[in-house]
Amino acid sequence: MSFQEYLSTLIPLIVFLALWGLIVLAYYALGLKRVGFDLKPYLLLFWRIKSLERILVRVSLRRRVSWLTVFDIGVAMGVGMMLYTVYFLVRNLLNLALRSGVFIEVAPPVPGLLYPWEHLPHVILALSITIFIHELAHGIALKMDGIPIKSMGVFLFTILPGGFVEPDEGVLVKSKAAIKLRVFAAGSFLNMVSFFIVLLIVLTTFQPAGALIVEVIEQSPAEAAGIEKWSVIYAINNIPIRGVDDLVRVLGSFKPRDTVMVNFIRPNGVYDSVTVILKEGLSGRAFLGVRISDFQRFIIGDLPYPIMFQLQFFVFWLIVILQSVALFNMLPLPVFDGGSFVRTIIDSAFKYRKGWARITYLAISNFCVILLLTNILATMWVWGWK
Incomplete structure (x- = not known):
């Protein structure tokens, strides 16, 4: 590796450290804590914005009956997405073991796993939009059912921006099962709706225009x-x-x-x-000697190739991440909304048998943890690192 090539690999790290150096300097020099900012030592910056809650109240209460209907549909879709995701993961492993179908890669959106570093900006932007939509849905569902919100705003975690909603957990835990199910399913539901909207836009405004070379052997x-x-x-x-x-x-x-x-x-x-x-x-x-993917252009009008090229990758990752977050977030795992969703259903079914409820939940969640990790490890074994 030449000195110039070595230096080019250090530029992203230098820019990253310089950015966070400026953030830390501005946080303390300008006293940003007074206006709602909060800096954590693990490269996490919060900005709690009180005006967002007022906007959320107007949005959620203006058509409350309509939102209730929408999020009740979201609960039904949440059950469907959870069952489909479990089925997909089981079927995916069977396809690999029995060589009876296509094995689809399953891995978190981390550069170097399933995509090269060049895609990182597109992934960050798509993931940020997905998180914002997800948290917005939770916020609307909370306010619609009268659950207090402690704080909400935006954050920057290392290089990933996004939004957050912090509910009053004490009130939420004591709420009726129907309310909790609406809140827990809201994020994935709105992500899936957004996925279909973006997909419809792509199908009606883009057309195939060539074969994009993603690798030259x-x-x-x-x-x-x-x-x-x-x-x-x-x-x-x-x-x-x-x-x-x-x-x-x-x-x-x-x-x-x-x-x-x-x-x-x-x-x-x-x-x-x-x-x-x-x-x-x-x-x-x-x-x-090339590996290829479809290249798309606008049906009406066009953009310069470099812009169209970047736009295609962004739209691709937006579709992938919207769908992936919607589905995998509904898995019954403790860190996902699906875990709280399933726990609420189990607690309602075993209302007077807390021990059975706990055993049932642990059995389901542990099975899904093993299922997900096995798919990720199988993906690394089949596809390797990029």
Whole structure:
């Protein structure tokens, strides 16, 4: 590794430390604690905003009957999402063990696990929006049912911004089961609704426009021809390529050692064409040497390629994280809303048998912990680190 390459790896760390140095300096120098800020030693900054609660009261009480109906539907969906997530995790492991279907990777959105570091800004922005929507739903559900909120606002944890709602736990615990179920299911429910809205927007405003190269295999024809990662192939031998299926079909019509003309857009937005001599792959078919994904453009109008490229990754991660948080948050684990949700149901079912309620909850939650961890470990074993 050259000195410049080594220095480039340190730049994100230097920027991160400088940012938090300025935050700490401003916190103490400007006395930000007086206006609702709270700085924790583990790189966590809270800003409690009292005006947000007043806005939340107006939103939640203006159409209370409508919100009650919406969040009652959310309770039913919460049960469905919980059962589906457990089914998905069990089925996923069976697909891997029996080789009877596709194994889908399951892992937290941590750079280096399932996605490269280049995606980190998109993941942070998508995760921040998801958290804000999630906490907003909890806040509306709390105020709608008259549960006091101690504080609410925004936070910055290391590099992740988001929102938070801190309810009066004493009042919430003593509330009726129906109220608690609405509160616990609200966040995942609104995340799932947001997922469908974003998905609908994508399906109605985007169209396939090429094959996005997410990896160039070493010593491959693509690498030899100078095709870069994050380029978009839009034609081969003047045959239009609209997505992954088109590229696979067109390459399948050639033989190893055939020469083809690849038309593509480089990551900087420059259109280019190169001649590539295809090699023989492991299957005996023509091999270009790229891993690809569908590339999308707007149906009406367009944006410059570098902007469209970044927008596509952001929208992709927003869809993935909205759906993932909605589903996995409903797993009956102690740290998730699903844990409190299931505990409320079990306590109501075993109202006069507290011992049985505790045993049942521990059995269900421990099973789900093992199930989730096994899927994550299996993902690391199958896919490895990026």
